[in-house]
Every structure is written in structure tokens, then in C-alpha cells.
Amino acid sequence: MAVHDQFEVVIPSSTEAGQELLERVMGRIESLESFSMKDAFGIRLALDEAIVNAIKHGNGFSPDKTVRVNCTIADDLFRIEIEDQGPGFCLEDVPDPTEEENLERPCGRGIMLMRSFMSKIEYNATGNMVLLEKIPSAK
Amino acid sequence: MYGKEHMSTGQRRLDIEEIGGVTVARFVDKKILDETNIQNIGNQLFALVDEDGRKKIVLDFSIVEYLSSAALGKLITMDKKVKTAKAKLRLCCIRPEIYEVFEITRLNKIFDIKSTQDEALDGI
Numbered sequence: 001m002a003v004h005d006q007f008e009v010v011i012p013s014s015t016e017a018g019q020e021l022l023e024r025v026m027g028r029i030e031s032l033e034s035f036s037m038k039d040a041f042g043i044r045l046a047l048d049e050a051i052v053n054a055i056k057h058g059n060g061f062s063p064d065k066t067v068r069v070n071c072t073i074a075d076d077l078f079r080i081e082i083e084d085q086g087p088g089f090c091l092e093d094v095p096d097p098t099e100e101e102n103l104e105r106p107c108g109r110g111i112m113l114m115r116s117f118m119s120k121i122e123y124n125a126t127g128n129m130v131l132l133e134k135i136p137s138a139k
Numbered sequence: 140m141y142g143k144e145h146m147s148t149g150q151r152r153l154d155i156e157e158i159g160g161v162t163v164a165r166f167v168d169k170k171i172l173d174e175t176n177i178q179n180i181g182n183q184l185f186a187l188v189d190e191d192g193r194k195k196i197v198l199d200f201s202i203v204e205y206l207s208s209a210a211l212g213k214l215i216t217m218d219k220k221v222k223t224a225k226a227k228l229r230l231c232c233i234r235p236e237i238y239e240v241f242e243i244t245r246l247n248k249i250f251d252i253k254s255t256q257d258e259a260l261d262g263i
Contacts, residue, residue, distance in 0.1 A: 015173060015174045041204075045207065056174065097245075106215040106216050107209075110207070113244070
């Protein structure tokens with residue numbers, strides 16, 4: 001397995017820092033042949049959701065809180081851990097946005113999109129850390 | 140004449156054109172991801188109904204390559220405002236990858252989505 005990038009960073013709870021991280025990761029992913037354009041689309045979408053969740057919903061944009069990111073980009077796997085310093089949440093408490101009564105609620109779709117586009121999504125018990133993995137689709 | 144006040148709330152994120160009594164709003168961003176950007180887009184979308192009182196609106200996604208769940212949230216709120224105002228809203232020119240996002244979230248059941256702008260303008 002050729003690893004192209006592996007890093008751990010701690011970023012502030014700002015939209016700009018989140019977007020910078022997103023572009024750094026996507027720059028690497030999009031330069032690799034193993035990930036298709038469709039894979040890259042899904043990773044960008046899922047990663048954006050995870051970063052926004054950490055910065056906005058986890059840390060509440062607090063300047064006193066940071067987000068820890070551990071990322072590995074290899075030919076056959078993209079893996080990222082994103083940990084915020086918020087109180088976490090319970091996955092079971094998030095209503096299913098595709099249920100008829102929730103269809104018109106303006107929020108709650110981020111986790112569903114991450115699950116759809118990634119190979120694996122896991123939260124720790126507290127709910128303040130998410131692990132995302134994507135195995136490139138067979139071509 | 141429609142007011143332009145709402146266009147001053149942040150950088151303009153929609154190109155607005157009137158075609159045969161229908162307001163066509165084209166997104167100007169390829170990626171609708173950034174939080175601030177999404178707020179601006181939401182404000183400018185809502186102003187079409189709340190401030191301008193437009194009754195027939197087509198949202199053209201031709202240029203849009205990415206949009207996040209927060210952007211979907213703004214579209215849902217827009218849809219509610221349109222229904223409350225007894226106006227009409229159609230979406231058009233959505234790329235297949237983006238349409239998949241609508242399908243996964245079942246929002247293709249809520250929105251009236253057309254393939255082309257001509258189809259969206261027809262009979263709205």
C-alpha cells in the first residue's frame with residue numbers, strides 16, 4: 001500500500017480553517033488515479049459534512065476549542081479521524097431525515113450523506129469523534 | 140421593479156433573470172459548501188419570495204458541482220416559504236451526482252425537478 005500523505009493537525013474552529021483542510025485533502029485525493037471522480041465527489045461531500053459538524057455543531061465556532069484531524073491517504077484507502085471538543089451526541093437521537101414526517105426538516109442529512117458516500121463511518125461512544133474511510137470503487 | 144436591497148447582504152451569489160414572467164435564479168458558485176456562502180445564498184433566495192414577492196421561480200443548478208446538507212436545508216426552507224406565499228418553485232439542470240444527493244435524501248419527492256431550463260419554464 002503506497003501511502004501518499006499521512007498527517008495529524010489541530011485546527012481552530014473556523015470555517016476558513018475547515019475549508020483549508022478540505023482543499024488540502026482533496027488536492028491529494030484528486031491527484032491519485034485510484035480514486036475515481038465519483039469517489040472524489042463523495043469524499044468531498046462527506047468530509048465537508050464531518051468538518052462542519054465538528055466546527056459548528058461540536059465546537060460551536062468557539063475560539064477556545066480546536067479540532068484534531070488524523071488523516072491517511074493511500075492508493076487503496078482514504079482514512080480520516082476528526083475529533084472536536086464538544087459534548088458529543090447520541091447517533092440514535094438523530095431522526096431519520098427520509099421518514100415522511102422529517103422530509104421537510106431543514107437539517108439532519110449530513111450523517112446520512114456521509115454514510116452513503118463513504119465505505120465506513122464510526123463515531124466514538126461520546127460522539128465527538130468520527131472516523132471516515134473510503135475504499136476506491138472498482139473501475 | 141424588484142428591489143435590489145437583498146443583493147447588498149453579502150456578495151451576490153445568484154444571477155437573476157426574468158424570462159416570460161418567471162424568475163430564473165442561477166447559482167454562481169461551483170461549490171456550495173462554505174458556511175458563510177450558504178448563509179448568503181439562503182438570504183438571497185429567501186428575499187426573492189419575502190422581499191420581492193416573486194411568484195414563479197426556477198433555480199438553475201447548471202454550474203453547481205457540489206452542495207452540502209446545509210445547502211439542502213436552505214432549499215427546504217425556500218420551498219416552505221414558496222408554499223406559504225402560494226408561489227411556485229422548480230429546480231433544473233442538476234448534474235447526475237448532485238441528483239443522487241437529492242435521491243439519497245428523498246428530496247426529489249419534495250421538489251419539482253426538471254432536466255432543462257426550458258422544461259422548468261414550461262407551464263410553471
